[in-house]
Amino acid sequence: MLKTTEGFNQVTLVLMVLTIGIKFAQIPINPTKERKKIPMKPLFGKLYDTMERTLDITKHQHSLISSNIANIDTPGYTTKEVSFKKTLKRVLGDDIQVQMIKTHSTHIGPSNNEIDYVLSDREGKKLDLDVEMAKLSQNNLRYRMAAEMLAHKFGGLKDLINKAGS
Amino acid sequence: MDFFKTFNISSSSLTVNRLQMNLISSNLANAYTTKTETGEPYRRRFMTLIPKAVEDFQSVLDSEVKDKDKELFYGVNVDEIKKDETPFRKVFNPAHPHADKNGYVSMPNVNVMIEMANMVTAKRSYEANVTALSTTKAMAMKALEIGK
Numbered sequence: 001m002l003k004t005t006e007g008f009n010q011v012t013l014v015l016m017v018l019t020i021g022i023k024f025a026q027i028p029i030n031p032t033k034e035r036k037k038i039p040m041k042p043l044f045g046k047l048y049d050t051m052e053r054t055l056d057i058t059k060h061q062h063s064l065i066s067s068n069i070a071n072i073d074t075p076g077y078t079t080k081e082v083s084f085k086k087t088l089k090r091v092l093g094d095d096i097q098v099q100m101i102k103t104h105s106t107h108i109g110p111s112n113n114e115i116d117y118v119l120s121d122r123e124g125k126k127l128d129l130d131v132e133m134a135k136l137s138q139n140n141l142r143y144r145m146a147a148e149m150l151a152h153k154f155g156g157l158k159d160l161i162n163k164a165g166s
Numbered sequence: 167m168d169f170f171k172t173f174n175i176s177s178s179s180l181t182v183n184r185l186q187m188n189l190i191s192s193n194l195a196n197a198y199t200t201k202t203e204t205g206e207p208y209r210r211r212f213m214t215l216i217p218k219a220v221e222d223f224q225s226v227l228d229s230e231v232k233d234k235d236k237e238l239f240y241g242v243n244v245d246e247i248k249k250d251e252t253p254f255r256k257v258f259n260p261a262h263p264h265a266d267k268n269g270y271v272s273m274p275n276v277n278v279m280i281e282m283a284n285m286v287t288a289k290r291s292y293e294a295n296v297t298a299l300s301t302t303k304a305m306a307m308k309a310l311e312i313g314k
Contacts (some may be wrong), residue, residue: 055309062305063172066298067220067240072180072291074215074242129294140301147308154313 048153053091054146056115057084061139068132078124081135084142086118169306170221173238176299178218178241183292185244189213190285197276207264208274210250218243250275279288 063078071077122131187213196208217240253273260269268286 021251059168061167062302063239065174066172066175066302067217068173069298071215071217071240071292072179072241072294073287076218077217077240102262129290133294133297136298136301140305143305143309147305147312151312151314 002013005120010129014154041059043157048091048150050088051150053088053115053145055114055150057082057087057091058139058143058146060115060117062136065132065136065139068127069129069136072127072129072132077127079124079127081120082117083120085116086141090118092113168197168224169302171220171225172281173299174220174222174239175284176302178220178243179295180292180299182215183288183295184241184242186213187285188245190288192283193276193281194278195280196305197274197278199204200271200276201264207272208276210252210274210276211247212250212265213247214245215242216245217241 061082061084064082068077068081089126193210199208220239220241229282252270254275256270256300257273258269259271262271265271
C-alpha cells in the first residue's frame with residue numbers, strides 16, 4: 001500500500017513539474033523561431049559586415065583597374081569594371097538568399113564569401129588612361145577608408161576589453 | 167591572397183613596356199644602318215600585344231571544382247615581334263659604298279619622330295603601371311594594419 005502511494009506520488013510530482021515547467025518556462029516548441037528573439041546586440045554589428053564587403057569589392061575593383069591599365073595599349077581590349085554601389089547594395093540587401101538545408105550533421109554550409117558582382121556602365125567602353133588612373137586613386141581611397149574604419153572599430157573594442165579588466 | 171594576382175597583372179605590363187623600350191632603342195640605334203646580315207638595310211621592329219589571363223591557385227581551383235568561369239583578370243603579353251614591311255627610304259648619295267648603280271642608298275624605314283613619340287608613350291604607360299603597383303602595395307599594407 002505504502003509502496004503504491006509512493007509510486008503514485010512520484011508520478012504526479014513528475015507530471016506536475018513537467019506541466020509547470022512547460023507553462024512557465026515556456027520551452028520553445030520550435031527552437032528556430034525562438035532564436036530570433038534573443039535580445040542581445042551582436043559584438044560585431046552590421047558595420048563590420050559592410051566594411052568587410054567594401055574591402056572585398058574594392059580589392060576586386062582594384063584588380064580590374066590594374067588589368068585595364070596594363071592593357072592600355074592592347075588593341076581590342078575594353079574596360080572592365082564593376083559597380084561598387086550596386087554590388088554592395090546587392091550583397092548587403094540580400095537577406096533572402098538561397099539557403100541550403102543541413103540534413104546530416106556532417107554537412108558543411110555554403111561559403112558566404114561569394115560576391116555576385118554587378119557590372120558598371122563603363123564596362124566594355126574604350127580605355128582611357130586618365131579615367132583609369134582617377135578610378136585607381138578613388139578606389140584606393142575607398143579601400144583605405146574601410147580599412148581605417150575597421151581598424152578603428154577593433155581598436156575601440158580592444159580598449160574596452162583592456163579597461164574593463166583593470 | 168588576391169593582391170598577388172594584381173601584382174602579376176601590373177608586372178606583366180612593366181615587362182612589356184621594358185621590351186617596348188628595348189625595341190625603340192634598337193630602332194633608334196639602327197636608324198642609319200644601311201647593311202645588315204641579310205644584305206638589306208635594317209628593318210624597323212615593332213610588337214603586337216594581346217591580353218593574357220592571369221591565373222593563380224584560387225582561380226584554377228574554382229574552375230576545376232565549381233565548374234565556374236575563370237575570373238577575368240588580364241595582364242598583357244607580347245603576341246609577336248614583327249618587322250615593318252614598308253619600303254625603304256631612297257637617298258641619293260653616289261659616294262656611299264652601299265649605293266645602287268643609280269647612286270641611291272636604301273635607308274632603314276625607321277622614322278625617328280615616331281620612335282620618340284612611342285618612347286614617351288611607353289614611358290607614361292610604365293609610370294602608370296608603377297603607380298598601380300605601388301597602390302596595390304599600399305592597400306596590402308593598409309590591410310595588415312587592421313588588426314593592430
